[in-house]
Structure formats: C-alpha cells, structure tokens
Amino acid sequence: MTLFNNKNLSPSQSDLVLLWILRGFALLTGIIVVLITAFLLLEALPVLQQVGWLRFVSDPSWHPVQGFYNLMPMLWGSLLVTLGAVILAAPLGIGSAIFCQYYAPPFFSGFYRQLINLLAGIPSVVYGFWGLVVLVPLIGKLQPPGTSLLAGIAILTLMILPTIALTAEASFSEVPTEYFQGAAALGISRWATIRSVVLPATKSGLFTGLILGTGRAIGETMAVLMVCGNVVQTPTSIFDPIRTLTANIALEMAYATGNHRSALFVSGLLLMVAIAILVAVAEGMSRRNIYG
Amino acid sequence: MKKSQLTQNSRLSLPSMQTERLSLYYGKKAAFTDVTMPIYSGKITALIGPSGCGKTSFLSCLNRLTDLIPHTKVVGSIRLDAVEILNNRVDAIALRRRVGTIFQKPNPFPFSIWKNLAFPLKEHGIKKREQLDRLIETTLQDVGLWSEVKDRLHTSALFLSGGQKQRLCIARALVLQPEVLLLDEPCSALDPISSGVVEDLIASLRGRYTVVIVTHNLAQARRIGDYAALFWVRAEVGRLIEYGTVEQIFTAPQQDLTAAYVNGIRG
Amino acid sequence: MGEKSKNQISLPTFIVWAIALSVTAVFCWILGDILWHGVGQLSWEFLTTEPRNAGREGGIAPILISTCLILAVCLAVSLPLSVGTAVLLAEFTTTESRFGRLVRRSLDVLAGVPSIVFGLFGNAFFSIKLGLGFSILSGGLTLACMVLPILIRSAEEGFRAVPTEYRLGAAALGLSRTTTLWKLLLPAATPGLVVGLVLGIGRAIAETAALIFTSGYVDRMPESLLDSGRSLSIHIFDLSMNVAGGDANAYASALVLLILLLLVNGMATWIAQFWLARRIKS
C-alpha cells in the first residue's frame, strides 16, 4: 500500500498563477497613483497653458470668474495656519510623549496613551464642529468675528498633536532603558538624561513626526473650512479670518467651470507637490540616520 | 506491529543521492564549493564540522529550500536516484515531499497537535477522517509521542516541551512518508534526556529512510552514523575535507585535519 | 541638598504634567460637550426616520444607510486589492527589489495625499470620466483609493510578523506557496489585517472632504449605488455650516459618528482575540 504514488517530479503551476494575480493587484495599486497625478495634471493643464504660472502670484485678486487668479492669500493662509499649528503642537506632542514614557505613573500612562489614540481617531469634521460651536464664540468674545487664523491654529494643533506624540513615543521606546539606570547610577537627574541622551538620540524620529504632522495640517480641509472664516485676504493679525488652499477647493468646486475649475486643480497640484517635498525630506532624514 | 504498517510500503527501493561538484553562493559569497559526495540508501550519513562551514547550507540544497532564499545560486549536480533535482523542470514541491526536513529549532505550526499532522496530509490529498486518525496515531507512536499526548491531541502544539515539539516535527515529516530525511542539529536545542530520546528515535530510522544528519556532537555522530563527512572552512569557503564510513573517519582518518578534529584538538 | 530636591517638584516635571493634564482636559471638554448636547437628541426615532426641514428636524436613517453603502463599496474594492498587494510585498519581493520599491514609494506618496485632492481626483475620474456622477459608487471608490495605503501597510506588517520558521516548515513538507499562504500565513496574519481594517474603516467613516464632490449631498434614501448619498460626516458639516438652527441635530449626528467609531474599534479587538483563541483550538 502506497499512500503517495506521485513519484514523478514535475513542476506545479499553481504558485505561478498566484504570483501573477498578486502582481496584477500590486500593479493596479501603482496605477492608482499614476492616475491621480495624471488627472490632476490633465485638469490643471488648460489654465496653466492659457494663463500661466506667473499670474497665480501676480494677479491683483482671486476673482476666477472674471479671470483673476491670485492664489497668494490662500497660500499665506495655508502656510500660516500650518506653521502656527506645528509650532504649538511640537512641544505639546513631544511633551506628551515624554510624560507617557518617563514621568507618568504606570496606570496613568496607559490611560493617557489610550486618550491620545482616541484623539487621533476623532474625525476632522467633529473637531471642526466643536471649534465652530465652542471655540469660535469664545474667540469672538475676545475679538470678533471669532472665525479666524487663531481658531484654525488651535483646532489644527489638537488634530496633529496625536500624530507627533505617537511617533515621538515610538522613537522614545527604542532608547534602551539602561541609559537611565546608568545615568541614575551616576547621579544624573531624569530630565538631564532626557535632554542630553534621549532627545539627541531620537532627533530624526521626532523630526519625522513633525513632518507627518505638517503634512496632515497642510492637507486638512474640513476643520479649517469650518473655523477659519474663509475670507480671501492676507491676514494681518491672528484674529483675521483666512481662507486656505484646501478650503478654497471645497468651497468653489461645487460651481466652478472652465478655467476656474482648472485653477482649483492647480491648487490641488500645489498641495501634492508640498506633500511630495515633505515625504522626500522625511525620507532623506531617515536615510541620513542610517549612516550616522 | 504498528510500526511495520507505516514502513511496509516496499522500502526495498529507498533512493540514494549523489552530489557532484556542488557549490552554493549567497550573492557573490560562496558558502561551500565543490562538494562531491554520495548519500547511500537506507543509511545514516552524519555531517560534522565547525560552525559556519556550510552544513546547513548543504542540507538546504538537497531539498531545494535554497529556492526560497533570494539571491542564492546553486551550481553543480544533485541526483536523487537517477533524477537531476537541480533541473528547473523538477517540481521543488514534489521533491520536498519525498525529502523531508527537520530543523534545529522545533517549529510546530500554531495549530493543535492533531492538526499539525493532519494539515500536510490533507494538503497532499488524504481527506478521510479515519485514515487521517490512523496515520496520525501510528506516526505518533512511531516517534514515541502517542502515550504522552493522546489525551490532548486537540490542544495547541505550542504548549509542548522542547523535546516533544521536536518529536512532533519529526512525526510531521514522517507522516508524509518521505524517502529521505534531512536533520539539521535536531538535538541541539534539547536537554540531555530529550536529546537521548530523539537520538534513539533517529537511530531507529536506519534502514527505513535515507538519513542525513548534521550534528556538533561527535559522540552522537559516531553512535548513530554509518557514514560521516567532515566539512571545514578554508579561505572563508566551506569544503568537504573527508568522507568515509564512521569507522574510518573516527579510527583511521586520512587527513590530519580530520584526525585533529575527531580527537578534539581543534574546533 | 538631596533632601531638598526630593520635596521640590522640578520645573520639567511640572511642565510635562501641565501638558498632559491640559490635553486631557481639552479632550474631556470636546467629548463632554458633544455627549452633553447630543445625548438628549439621540433616540431610536432619530436613527430610524428621514430628516425633515433640511435636517433641522427628523432623523438620519437615509444618511446612516448611505454611509454604510459607501463604506461597503470602499471595502469591497480596497480589501482584496490591499491584501493581494501586501502579500506580494511581504512574501514575494525582497526589500531591495525594484518592483517592490516602486510600489512602496507609490504608497508613501498616496498616504500623504490630502483627502481634498482625492476628492478632486474622484470627481474628475469616477464622477465625470467614468460617468458615475455624484453617487455612492463614486464616493466609495474614491475612499477605496484613499484607505489603500493604510490597509496595505498594516497587512504587510501582519505578514512580516509571521515567523519565517512557519514558511520553511511548510516548504519542507512539500506544501505549495499558495497553500501555505491560505492555510497558514493568512490565519496567522489576521490580527495585522484586522488592525488595518479598523484603521481603514475609521478613516473612511470619518472622511468628509473626499466625499463632497463624489458622493454628493442628497439626503434622501438611496435606491441604488448610482444614487447620490450623504454620509454622516457630510451631514454634520452641512447642518453646522449651511443650516441655521441645525446645531442640535448636528450634535446628535456627531455623537452617533463617535459611537460608530468606538464600536468598530471594540469589535476589532474582540474579533482579534476570538480569532487567536480559535486558531489554537482546532
């Protein structure tokens, strides 16, 4: 009695079939990226050809229906709101991670980590809604109208804080705890160890977190749309209402046609370029880290 | 009695293997080169030599597990009976069913004990429950595990002791009724008692399987081996230094290096 | 001196605690506010009736249905695509292979693309080029593109976390890679897949900007996948921005959205544990 009489050694095809199916899937994934870029370019092309790059910064105003395409106010809006949020969220996020990893009593650090995770999971429209009904009236009491650069910065800070905190904590957890025991044995305080050992060692990880946060802030639409007031102007104080590139797209896509629509795709393209630069910087950072 | 059931299947025709100027490269670096060596049917061939001399690499060529490691290149010839197994038209999967492998670290699947054996059987076309049960029982008896686990066949195999896990892995290989068995330091992760049990088990496979075993334990090689082959690193490349019967290698080695190694002067 | 420093709280300690407590406070403020204002509106009726008077009154039944449909379309497309790609990346390509690197690089870019840009793309490609119009299908497909990187990343990690010994062991038993994949690796990688699924669902349910110009605003009960359907997040946005006096129902909708997200999270944890227990038994 032989159980397996398959003694001839001939190749099986099933693995090859599987491999080709999988390659097909992966290719499709790659194609989506190409498609997105292609369609953004395709839709942006008419206005770029007819109007040209220069007029997006040199036109007197943003009145696309009349043929004026100055995007500068929106660019300033996006830039300032992002910058403000990152400057605020960086110390808060990294401080949160330091707290979790090195200062919190065990039960509280678990709770706090969970809280940061939940914070990361709150939809941007909910942040925007809360900002609109709670934060904006508060700021309005300080200085009307309330919907302002400041409100945008505040909400975005909350939104990117978890990103920064979570990446920072991941980097901290890779620092061996022996450093602390060693430092403690030498009579060096906890904070001194963090400042002189942990922070330098995790520099690139922290930086990556900041980049990720920046990317999220630049691309955020709903929250800023809801709390920033959406007036097309270059702000002169943090209480001025602003309009970001993303909000501009969301507001005008509904009725834009022709060159106007095309101009909105140009701003989409700008966002893509900004993100690509950020990704490249982050990658360059982590590569440098490997070599030294 | 049960044992004979499993081994009956006309083992008169156990295959032998023969390598001819076999070399393996990991990328550009050679693991071993120019190994020409017979592996006799039904006998136990012991591979000995210091760490890093290419024993594991040699074994992984014999069932083409090297296919799974990227950037490897195998040069030369390996014949299983008359078939050249390095030929691309040979199905590595069918080959591996005939040439079973046991690894240094026991690696049961994250299934129950029963399913660890049933899974490969089912995949090779045995689906009937009674037949599965019968095969699993005989095989577990064969490796001396049946009495220890018969009451918990359906609990996770990950909770077995190290020695039990290794015997389960041997059973998992045997249940497919391979003709050649490759064992890579099967006892080195085990305590002396389990090691002894597994060694006895391997010795009992003589004549029923063509066995190649890698071991660092020279006494073990001498106890259970019929033939022995000494590998050594020269100029960072593994070489076959000497091959012969265990008697010859341990009592009348031809090479000084062999004499030194088996007498424990080096390595 | 040693005595003194023991009783004194150092400045860094103080700052770090202050940060943690204020973040906690703001978090409680947000959740508390939504819970406080939302819970009064929430009722069975709210979940099962159609919105009236532009959403100021009535419930969110069609909106819930639309949200589920959009999610279903998104997952039906993205799940197979992402698991397939992840298997290829984790099991069949080395980290240095050119094809693998290309796909990975594409995914990194995709992961960073702002959701509004996905909205632009979805509008130009699915709604206009493919002629799907403002529909649940367009919205779901757009979201599928968006969650792809998240799903692939965590699925790939799931597969990479499976010990190599299993693969070697299976190969040594003469099992094909197809079998190994289905019977051994896929079950072992399930926790990773579930994590990805949860993250993906979370992102998809929460998404608004990508849907405005793809699935549209219509708040009637959808009759087919080609109908426009308003997602829960768009409903919140619309009520708070465009409908005066819509805040009460916006609160309730926001609460429903948060509860949905919590449910998804909880379910995932439960499934992962259940799976782990089952795998070992039989």
Ligand SMILES: Nc1ncnc2c1ncn2[C@@H]1O[C@H](COP(=O)(O)OP(=O)(O)OP(=O)(O)O)[C@@H](O)[C@H]1O
């Ligand atoms: N996957 C691999 N990639 C690159 N080099 C490898 C790989 N596996 C083994 N090597 C190298 O090939 C050489 C032979 O290794 P091998 O594992 O065959 O030695 P060994 O004789 O089994 O040693 P040990 O007794 O320690 O198990 C070593 O120099 C090792 O570093």
Ligand SMILES: [Mg+2]
């Ligand atoms: Mg070895």
